[in-house]
Amino acid sequence: MLELAILGFLYGAPLHGYVLRRHIAALTGHVRPVAESTLYPAIKRLEKAGLLVRATEPGAVAAPRHVLRLTEDGGRELKRRLAEPAQREITDENHWFTLLAFLRHLEDPAAQAAVLRRRLAFLEEPASFFYDGDRPLRAEELDDPFRRGVLTIARATSRAELAWLRDTLASLDRAGR
Amino acid sequence: MLELAILGFLYGAPLHGYVLRRHIAALTGHVRPVAESTLYPAIKRLEKAGLLVRATEPGAVAAPRHVLRLTEDGGRELKRRLAEPAQREITDENHWFTLLAFLRHLEDPAAQAAVLRRRLAFLEEPASFFYDGDRPLRAEELDDPFRRGVLTIARATSRAELAWLRDTLASLDRAGR
């Protein structure tokens, strides 16, 4: 998820670590903050894998900056991760939102639509958080107000997302024709 | 999050690992599956910390089971984690839903309301995923349909949750009087 965000932000726009950090904080920081001690090692991993290169520039205000630029491999890897996300990226909202934030970089409407369809299939599966044996329970069947809240909120999210998915898929299909 | 789920499921209902695993899979598995190799070490950690005890029973169908039972410390720790959640438990929906699933165990309506109010405060902060400088961007201002989707879905979730929070807080306040 973090690596995807790094690749996504660097795609077509070289940045140095500090600015990248603020971009990532804006994207997911209110929900799931990313520590500096996570970001810098992640950058090094990507550099070691040949997905980005660093160029030292004198700092505009303070210490020297390491300007990060995606390599061609890095661009390809971003598109691969966007086009063929792991199942976790589809099911976990945090991961999914990060993917959506950069899905435009995939360019091909058919490939974008294929990813949205995977999310659609996931949302259309009957699933709950609470069960009576194998039967998923509905919000109305629960006495517990907190568990009822979980289902109520999840249902609202699901409805909004399904509507958006169907709209967006329709317009991507039009674009693909 | 996993430890909270273990403590929550065991509260008042001893279970063995295999059943616990299925409970956890039902609760969060469709979004974020938990590997066996994560659950068993987590159980051991909690046992080592004195929060639960294991009793070996002959297996009903197969290998012997380890029936897990919360200790008094375990019950106290569950309530402590429910009453004083880390900020991550409040902001990250995955964590928050897990907390909500067990918040009824807190019993005291005032304590439950205090936790809900922390979530309410978080949701009422103006926040976005995308910014123009420091200004949060609204869905309508975005050209990117995928980023627009993120904001549309987040807004729907937020609205549903705010409505539910206010309702539930009102009835908790009535119960507290």
Add this chain to the structure above:
DNA sequence: AGACAATACCTCGGTGACGATGTATGCCGT
């Protein structure tokens, strides 16, 4: 002049999570 915040990057130790793999039993279908 000195304190402090912001910029900018880095290392280290600990730990939680994962995939792969192993062990063993009992039931069911063929």
Add this chain to the structure above:
DNA sequence: ACGGCATACATCGTCACCGAGGTATTGTCT
């Protein structure tokens, strides 16, 4: 008789992530 599946638990190596702490520079407030 035997394979496959569900039950039931466990270990191992690897790695991402975190908090704490460190280094250095520039600008701002007092």
